[in-house]
Amino acid sequence: MKLRTRMLAVSAALLVTGIALGGCAGTANSSSEGGSGDEVTLALVAYSTPQAAYEQLIAAFQKTDAGKKVKFTQSYGASGDQSRAVASGLKADLVAFSLEPDITRLVTAKLVDASWNSDQYKGMITDSVAVIGTRKGNPKSLKTWDDLAKPGVQVLTPNPFTSGGAKWNILAGYGAKSKKGTDKDAGAAYLDALFKNVPVQDNSGRASLQTFTSGKGDAFISYENEALFAQKNGQAVDYTVPDDTILIENPIAVTTNSAHPAEAKAFLDFLHTPAAQKIYADNGYRPVVKDAGGPSFPTPSGLFTIADLGGWSKVNKELFDPGQSVMASIEQKLGISTSAAPAASGSAKASAAPSASASK
Structure with missing residues (x-):
């Protein structure tokens, strides 16, 4: 009886020890699984072209x-659509528009x-310029803004009431x-x-480029980096930088409701390093950081800015107000919606919904 009692006691002790060890083992595994205990995920919400x-x-x-x-989740789409989505509740730690x-x-x-x-960059992360893109060899010799308004020429540019790129164009x-802007009547x-020469107005700059490379149109207006992107990806396009064109300035910011503001700021700081700016340059964007390396970009003789x-504020009121402005009047005559999310109707064509992807 004493032996049996002693054996039961030993068994009970071992059982308690086993439970304790098992609990410790479980905790250790959960904290070290894949080394992910202190990993964070940032949500990047951006416009379509820099994906x-x-x-x-x-x-x-x-x-x-x-x-x-x-880690990152990524969402890309028309700049205005993306901005409105974040304002309506789409999660974002960083926004790049x-x-x-x-x-x-x-x-x-x-x-x-x-x-x-x-900051010293005034919130901007990249620059570009507006260019005229054409078929390889520029068969219709479309090199100037006047050329694009000639009868019989088809020009692609996105809808300015969804696309930031369209506004720049x-x-x-x-x-x-x-x-x-000194002769507003001439500009209008x-x-x-x-x-009158624009047969299709997609929702974003990237969608407009895709429509062009699929065979529609004689020319497209876009960022310089989009034309370079098309060439880099084997598309048969050429482009001209007009003497008089606008400097495109692309902003980026960390959101106030970011769950991981320190990590988001670290990524933003990284994007302003020469190494990161060279990656932008290699993708056709003009760096905002001097001496970043990468390809060189010519400065048009008549380059001007939004300023x-x-x-x-002035430009949006005069040209892009959806109710009463230069572009609202033009779109209304063409039968194209000036709402924030135009449907595909008439000569307008809506692009696909913003894409989302995840990245480690």
Whole structure:
């Protein structure tokens, strides 16, 4: 009896020890599983054209000490659509858009801090210029803004009420023909003539390029980097940088409701390093950081900026107000919607919904 009692006691002790050890083992496994205990995931919401660049930039960041335990989700689409989606609740830790007003919308919604553009780069991450893209060899010799308004020429550019790129495209031609906004009637008359030659208005710059490379149109207006992207991917396109064109400035910001603001800021800081700016340059964007390396870009003789046209508040009111503006009047005559999310009707064509992807 004493022996049996002693054996039961030993068994009970071993059982308790086993439970304790098992609990410790379980805790250890859960904390070290894949080394992911302190990993974070950042949501990047961006406009459509820099997707390839950001995929490379994320991979490069994840090789640094600051980024080795940071994962990303990525969403790409028309800049205005993306901005409105974030304002309506789409999760974002960083927002990278085509133009400043799409960030300003989020400042108004208190989703981006008002000081977002107080750094030495004024909140910008890349530059570009508006160019005229054509078929390989430029068979119709389309080199100037006037060429695009000639009868019988088909020109592709996105819908300015969804696409930030479309606004830049319009401002390039408008600024050139209005002498930087000093002759508004001439600028408006030019846009009226130009848009009579636009058979399709996609929702984004990337969708517009895809429509062109699929065989539609004689020319397209776009970012310089989009034309370079097409060439890099084997598309038979050429492009011309007009003497008079606009400097395109692309903003980026960390959101105020980011769950991981330190990691988001670390990624933003990385994007301003020479190594990251060279990746942008290799993807056709003009770096905002001097001496970043990569290809060189010519400076057009008549290059102007949004500031030369009076700034975004003035330009948006005069040219892009959906109710009453130069472009609203032109679109209404063409039977094209000026709402934020136009449906495919008439000569307008809606692009696919914003794409989303995940990246480690």
